[in-house]
Amino acid sequence: MLHVLASKTALHYAKRGMISRELTDVYSDSFETLFAQILNFLLVVAAAVLSKQYIPVAVFIGVFVWMRKYAGGYTPKSHLGCTILFSIMLFLFVTGQVYMSYEIQDLLALWFLVFTAPIICFRVLVRQFDNPLFDKKKFILRSNAMLLYIFTSGVSIVSVFFVHQLSFHIASGLFCAAISVLIERVRQKHISID
Numbered sequence: 001m002l003h004v005l006a007s008k009t010a011l012h013y014a015k016r017g018m019i020s021r022e023l024t025d026v027y028s029d030s031f032e033t034l035f036a037q038i039l040n041f042l043l044v045v046a047a048a049v050l051s052k053q054y055i056p057v058a059v060f061i062g063v064f065v066w067m068r069k070y071a072g073g074y075t076p077k078s079h080l081g082c083t084i085l086f087s088i089m090l091f092l093f094v095t096g097q098v099y100m101s102y103e104i105q106d107l108l109a110l111w112f113l114v115f116t117a118p119i120i121c122f123r124v125l126v127r128q129f130d131n132p133l134f135d136k137k138k139f140i141l142r143s144n145a146m147l148l149y150i151f152t153s154g155v156s157i158v159s160v161f162f163v164h165q166l167s168f169h170i171a172s173g174l175f176c177a178a179i180s181v182l183i184e185r186v187r188q189k190h191i192s193i194d
Contacts, residue, residue, distance in 0.1 A: 002039070002079050006032035036079035040086055051094045056169045060093050063152055063173025070145035071120055073180030074187060089176050097168070105168035106160060112175035113153050119178040120149040149174065 010028040013019045019027050048057040076082045096105070152170050159166035 002032050002035050002083075003028075006030075006035055032079055036083055039083055043083070043087055043090060047090050047094050051098055053094060053097050056097050056165065057090075057094065059166065059169035060173045060176075061090075063170050064089075064176050067120070067145065067148060067152075067174060067177035068180060070141050070148055071177055071181050072141075072184065073177060074183040093172050093176070096172070097165075102164060105165065109156060109160075109167040109171035112171035113156060116149065116171075116174045116178040117153070119182055120174070121146050 006028045007024075009031045010019065010024045013027065014021045014024045044057060044061055048054045051057070076085060096108070100108070152174060156167045156170040156174075159170070
């Protein structure tokens with residue numbers, strides 16, 4: 001769906017002479033990425049508006065995106081697959097936020113932080129086969145991911161005493177990022193075995 005829309009958009013601009021016909025594939029890929037990001041943004045806004053959970057959704061997405069920036073993680077091959085996984089993750093978070101009691105959220109937040117620590121701190125950087133990273137960049141990303149984990153988990157723990165639900169929002173974002181890292185590690189080990 002996104003691929004077809006992006007191709008039609010690139011062809012439209014090529015017919016009008018705004019881009020060269022030789023570069024329509026490049027522009028089509030760029031439009032597909034842009035449309036996928038817009039769709040994901042609209043999903044976040046819709047989830048926040050429909051659930052009336054504006055701050056929780058913003059904190060969750062902020063922590064998730066920030067951690068993924070440094071820790072890496074699994075990315076499906078298509079933008080549609082990425083959007084579907086993102087939607088499922090967002091739906092599960094909003095459902096938990098709305099329907100779980102504070103006690104369960106506190107227990108889950110603690111469990112999420114404990115589960116996330118070894119994944120982020122010890123297996124933080126997932127090396128992508130199509131984009132190998134230099135050792136210096138790997139070290140910087142690993143350091144940033146560990147510092148971010150320490151900072152956000154610290155805020156999550158302290159917030160239990162002051163802004164009660166913030167702990168669950170932060171821990172959930174970290175947990176989803178860690179699951180993504182773990183899935184990518186398993187996928188790469190499976191590829192290397194084959």
